[in-house]
Amino acid sequence: MGERKVALITGGTRGIGKEIAMELARNGFDIAANYRTKTDDMDEMQKQIETEGARCFFVQADVANFDSCKQMVETVEKEFGKIDVLVNNAGITKDGLIMRMKQEDFEAVIDVNLVGTFNVTKHAIPYMMKRHSGRIINISSVVGIAGNAGQTNYSASKAGIIGFTKSLAKEVASRNILVNAVAPGFIDTDMTKVLSDNVKEGIYAQIPLKRMGSSNEVAKVVKFLAGEDSTYITGQVLNVDGGMI
Ligand code: NDP
Numbered sequence: 001m002g003e004r005k006v007a008l009i010t011g012g013t014r015g016i017g018k019e020i021a022m023e024l025a026r027n028g029f030d031i032a033a034n035y036r037t038k039t040d041d042m043d044e045m046q047k048q049i050e051t052e053g054a055r056c057f058f059v060q061a062d063v064a065n066f067d068s069c070k071q072m073v074e075t076v077e078k079e080f081g082k083i084d085v086l087v088n089n090a091g092i093t094k095d096g097l098i099m100r101m102k103q104e105d106f107e108a109v110i111d112v113n114l115v116g117t118f119n120v121t122k123h124a125i126p127y128m129m130k131r132h133s134g135r136i137i138n139i140s141s142v143v144g145i146a147g148n149a150g151q152t153n154y155s156a157s158k159a160g161i162i163g164f165t166k167s168l169a170k171e172v173a174s175r176n177i178l179v180n181a182v183a184p185g186f187i188d189t190d191m192t193k194v195l196s197d198n199v200k201e202g203i204y205a206q207i208p209l210k211r212m213g214s215s216n217e218v219a220k221v222v223k224f225l226a227g228e229d230s231t232y233i234t235g236q237v238l239n240v241d242g243g244m245i
Contacts, residue, residue, distance in 0.1 A: 185241025
């Protein structure tokens with residue numbers, strides 16, 4: 001087996017991000033998992049990753065903070081000597097109809113989801129440019145494509161990520177850096193656990209496959225975009241949504 005690759009995953013210790021970390025660890029990657037708040041099962045996660053023969057390194061940073069992202073990228077570069085794949089996954093929601101949405105709720109979601117994606121990418125890209133190689137995978141959402149009442153902030157941030165992805169893909173293609181987005185539909189994580197059964201029933205009605213997706217079903221698509229079977233794909237959005245869009 002060749003040299004292991006290195007993936008940095010933001011928000012990599014919970015939900016979809018954790019599943020991406022596990023899936024990549026099972027497929028030849030060493031893992032740098034970013035977190036904002038420590039969770040109880042990080043020790044267990046480390047053990048599981050090491051069982052796969054991969055290295056696991058946790059790195060604390062708030063993606064909404066530019067300097068914090070600079071430090072994070074430098075720390076990972078020092079630890080592993082490279083970042084082959086960056087997965088911008090960290091994200092939040094602060095839902096509400098516009099009549100009731102506070103300015104700070106709009107700004108907080110843009111700051112984490114969209115500006116956070118810029119902040120980490122901005123610091124990782126010079127290293128990738130120098131190495132003439134890299135993959136950037138941004139986690140958008142179906143809501144960024146189709147919109148959703150009560151999520152003007154979230155949907156603007158996720159649509160922004162798509163524009164960012166397409167533009168960056170054109171900028172850095174000549175350096176052999178591929179940039180793509182994944183747009184999940186409704187995935188069973190803490191983010192969607194808060195929804196009432198009523199709301200969930202309404203959502204299932206819009207999903208041809210009539211169920212929520214699992215984090216692993218998203219992680220497998222990220223693995224594809226991070227791996228050797230997608231070397232001619234850049235600037236794309238892959239929907240993982242059970243047929244919603
Ligand atoms: P979770 O709420 O389960 O996890 C979110 C992750 O993001 C956590 O690890 C969290 O870490 C991290 N995070 C949040 N804010 C920050 C920050 N400022 N700095 C660093 N890390 C941060 O959500 P999901 O796993 O469901 O979502 C992951 C991504 O997938 C998000 O971008 C989300 O928008 C997107 N998505 C999810 C869908 C779903 O149905 N679940 C559908 C479509 C897209 P911490 O707890 O430490 O803050």
